[in-house]
Amino acid sequence: MTPEQLLREGLAAYGLPADAAAIEGLEEFSRRLLERNQVMNLTAITDPCDVAALHLLDCAYLLTAADFQGKSVVDVGTGAGFPGMPLRILEPNFDLTLLDSLGKRVDFLRETADAMGLRRVRCVHARAEEFARKHREQFDIATSRAVAQLNVLCELTLPLVKVGGVFLAMKSVESDPELQEARSAIAQLGGAVEDVTDYTIPGTEVTHRVVRIRKERPTPAGFPRAFARIKKAPLR
């Protein structure tokens, strides 16, 4: 199967629209990613079919896990733009902030968003725990994939989410122990696990998980702590 077929059939399997412009946008992003990957470290996945499935379709699943229309969304530790960029390409009607602590990756994202004419994308070079000082409880949705253990990750993300909003954490299906260990941290930060959904990426036998955490109460003022403190004494 070609990447184009994989994307078309995969989006259809999710029940998402698979119009030609969206598919072309995803393929263009994949081309730019793999081209830049030759001179900087953006992804270990280098086959275009694998990028289509393991990056693009994996991330696209989030559009079935929450309604993004009209929302403000922050992707914490976005790296080369996952999950944020595929979501932006597939759904133009929300405000997206792509946040990462590595400046070169953020530069790549800014250049790529400009070159592709993507709108309503803000690329921010910052650590999440520092960004939270000025952007506390400003986002309807936070997303994150492959950034940290859930108890640490929630301290980075939940302070950014409005009360009533959600944090969508992309995790492996082996994350049950991690999830159990994070329950107290999630409660201390004002959240509650609402839903855990496992999904198989179309065209593969790979199954991943989305943990949906609802922000129920404001996060207490002491969080997030400085990263050295979070790392030394993760919330339990």
Ligand SMILES: C[S@@+](CC[C@H](N)C(=O)[O-])C[C@H]1O[C@@H](n2cnc3c(N)ncnc32)[C@H](O)[C@@H]1O
């Ligand atoms: C393993 S990469 C994952 C990138 C992307 N989310 C993905 O799934 O391909 C983790 C990324 O998180 C970023 N990161 C780690 N801690 C962070 C923090 N406290 N604030 C912002 N970004 C952070 C790193 O710079 C890195 O780009």
